[in-house]
Amino acid sequence: MANLSLRGLRKSYGTVDVLKGIDLEIADREFVCFLGPSGCGKSTLLRCIAGLEAMQSGELMIGGLRMNEVPPAERDLAMVFQNYALYPHMTVRKNLSFGLSLRRFSKAEIDSRIIEAARMLQLEALLERKPKQLSGGQRQRVAIGRAIVRNPRVFLFDEPLSNLDAALRENTRAELARLHKALQATMIYVTHDQVEAMTLADKVVVLNQGRIAQVGRPLELYHSPADLFVAGFIGTPRMNFLPAQALATLQALLQGLLPLELHGAAQTLGIRPEHIRLLAAEDSAAHIQARVHGVERLGAQSMVHLSAGPDQNLTVCVDGGQLVRSGDAVGLQFDLEHVHVFGADGRALPRRLSPAVQRALAQ
Secondary structure (H helix, E strand, O other): OEEEEEEEEEEEOOEEEEEEEEEEEEEOOOEEEEEOOOOOOOOHHHHHHHHOOOOOEEEEEEEEEEOOOOOHHHHOOOEOOOOOOOOOOHHHHHHHHHHHHHHHOHHHHHHHHHHHHHHHHHOOHOOOOOOOHOHHHHHHHHHHHHHHOOOOOOOEEEEEOOOOOHHHHHHHHHHHHHHHHOOOOEEEEEOOHHHHHHHOOOEEEEOOOEEEEEOOHHHHHHOOOOHHHHHHHHHOOOOOOHOOOOOOHHHHHHHOOHHHHHOOOOOOOEEHHHHHEEEEEEOEEEEEEEEEEEEEEEEOOEEEEEOOOOOOEEEEEEOOOOOOOOOOEEEEEEEEEEHHOOOOOEOOOOOOOHHHHHHHHHH
């Protein structure tokens, strides 16, 4: 079993608290992404799990065994770094076999593991090349292969795709998803790219300033964010936020979303760009009026940037064929079942969810 348990994990550098009490459970064979902005502590958390950083306090358990004092080499983990960390003077074959040779595996076992890893990662034709003869995507596959041949209990990935271009990132994401299914291993993946987290993970851990903001399935984070930070961080383009009092015309309609005792607690309303409909300015179905100040045409979709008043800017996602120009006056209609409501502390207030949203959360 390769389940992990983190209890009260803290890490500081001098007077700077980087991790401020992390409690987390990771199940055997789960693919978990640590997601958050730069400086939130996600890479430090991964390095503490690997044993490359010492914890100030807390407990790390892997497979039911305490790992705090266990050296990195004895934790049965394999780490894939952002910069590949390949030996430049060695061939791909030697890079894959080096760690196994140090652990005194037999030549037959080493060859068998290399052949299997090369087959899985389509490296058979590259085994006699050196890293300088490989593309970035090929180097990353070799780095992943070096982890696979070890057959570890847990794979750790520290932003492994950040040096690749967009097309290679997409291809390598698909390869990682396929590998997780084939290897049936526990994987922990650090990224600041929400697309990677949303497409790869069984469970996403959103970190903010050294604390866990929310843990959940990707669609759970998207449809039911716990607070303003998660709501604004998950989703591209980001969620629109408006002060609750700015939408007086919505107050009666919003009362159906909140329990009676919370009607006065709403401070901020949030709604994603795809949940706003663009109408003619005179349309009586519009909830508020706005003016277009920019349009990004992306082909199948367009991103329309609008102003609904002082410091009340919104983005609306519309069909690419919809005719809209900068300077147009328009009406905006909100899909009320997708309106999020936040209190003065930034925490989400409980909503009455429609059956459609409940079904999405259950996926």
